[in-house]
Amino acid sequence: MSVIWQLFITFFKIGLFTIGGGYAMIPFIQQEVVQKGWVSITDVMDFIAVSESTPGPFAVNISTFCGITAHGFLGAAAATIGVVLPSFLIILFIAKKSSNILCNKYVRYSLDAIRPAIVGLILYVVFEFMKLSLFTSGSPGFSADIKALIIFIFLAGYFIFRTYKKKKVNPITIILLSAFFGIVMYGVLPILNL
Amino acid sequence: MKLSYQEIKSRLICLSISFLKIGAFTFGGGYAMIPLISKEVVDKHQWITDEEMIDIFAVAECTPGVIAVNCETFVGYKVAGFWGSLLSTVCVVLPAFIIICIISLFFESFKNILWVSYAFKGIRVGIIILLAMAVLKIGKYVKYNIFACIILAAAFILSAFSDINTIYILLGAAALGIFYNLILPYVKRGGKI
Known part of the structure; x- marks a missing residue:
């Protein structure tokens, strides 16, 4: 099977289960795309940041990115068409039948159970990303990256403060703040011999 | 029309x-x-x-x-x-x-620009917060009961400690959701059909 066809199938499946x-x-990207060696996990993290800071639907941005990194322009086209097609077909079906499939009790029962499962899955990715960003795996075992931990505490503090004040947190603000802290921690402080 | x-x-x-x-x-x-x-x-x-x-x-x-x-x-x-x-x-x-x-x-x-790479080191920490925000956002649509909590914990544990394909985890959750909702009224009636 060619890579292009595999990309299409993989992202079709991902599109179908993006709820x-x-x-x-x-x-899914972590399991399907990273494990197949198409992109690295740090690439995915960087893509998330770029996808948040560029216009357009997040899912389309990130699929295009994975596709183009895996197999150039044709890979990007395959991944993007793949991720969009389930949406298109399902909505076309619903709109055409003009009957609301969501009223079907079996559909509702499954969606009600799939949502907490997705929360569980993303929660695991949060832990995985914490492990990758905040700790450096060396021998023996793990050691904490103190600078990353400090950045994390700052950002978490900002997030909790804003939420406590019942204000919205803009993802782009988080990205800009974290980029700023990254430059200060890894770039400026070593120059100042701190 | x-x-x-x-x-x-x-x-x-x-x-x-x-x-x-x-x-x-x-x-x-x-x-x-x-x-x-x-x-x-x-x-x-x-x-x-x-x-x-x-x-x-x-x-x-x-x-x-x-x-x-x-x-x-x-x-x-x-x-x-x-x-x-x-x-x-x-x-x-x-x-x-x-x-x-x-x-x-x-x-x-x-x-690969040095200072940009520093920025991305910071951004990779920021991504954790963005994902946590996504968890909270999707979490708002969950109807929390014991069943939902078990599914949530099971999905977390399975993805952490097993190689089971994520799609099977979601399909399993869907099947359990249907099963649970069909069996629940029966159990509530004390086992009488």
């Missing part, structure tokens, strides 16, 4:  | 211009697009009523798939039938696709 917004894709 | 050929043609042109514009300039993904779509098709062109639009959002949000694409495909179908939905889908995807293709040309060499 509740683009981030629901991340566990 | 029967539209003349001319009417459909002019609607298709308007629709594609609107959706290309929304696709090219809306930051923040599908949820951010929804008010803009509504402004174009409900307020400006009056192709769709407010109530219809609310129904479309509800369906777009619950249906599997990319929310923005769901929403625009549905709107496209209502406005101009099959070709409307196809054109809308292409128009919402195309700007993002082109922008990402262009960015990816420079992305690797951009990341």
Whole structure:
């Protein structure tokens, strides 16, 4: 099977199971796309940041990115068409039949159970990303990356403060803040011999 | 509703211009697009009523798939039938696709700039917060009961400690959801049919 066809099939499956917004894709991308060696996990993290800071649907951005990294322009086209096609077909079906399939009790029961499962899956990715970003795996075992931990505490503090004040947190603000802290921690502080 | 050929043609042109514009300039993904779509098709062109639009959002949000694409495909179908939905889908995807293709040309060499690489080290920490936000957002739609909590914990544990394909975890959850809801009334009645 050619890579292009595999990309299409993989992202078709991902599109079919993306329920509740683009981030629901991340566990799939981690399992399907990273394990096949198409992109690295740090690439995925960087793509998330770029996808958040560029216009367009998050899911489309990230699929295009994975596709183009895996197999150039044709790979991007295959991944993007793959991720969009389930949406298109399902909605076309619903619109055409003008009957609401969501009223079907079996569909509702399964969606009600799939949502908490997706929360569980993304929660695991959160832990996985914490392990990757906040700790450096060396021998023996893990050692904490103190600078990353400090950045994390700052960002978490900002997030909790904003939420506590009942204000919305803009993802782009988080990205800009974290980029700023990254530059200060890894770039400026070593120059100042701190 | 029967539209003349001319009417459909002019609607298709308007629709594609609107959706290309929304696709090219809306930051923040599908949820951010929804008010803009509504402004174009409900307020400006009056192709769709407010109530219809609310129904479309509800369906777009619950249906599997990319929310923005769901929403625009549905709107496209209502406005101009099959070709409307196809054109809308292409128009919402195309700007993002082109922008990402262009960015990816420079992305690797951009990341290799020393100071940019420092920024990305920080950004990889920020991503944790973004994912946590996504967990909270999707978590809002979960009806929390013992069953949902068990499913949540099971999905977490299975993805952490086993190699089971994520799709099977979700299909398993769906099957359990149906099974649980069918068996629950029976159990509540104390086992009497």
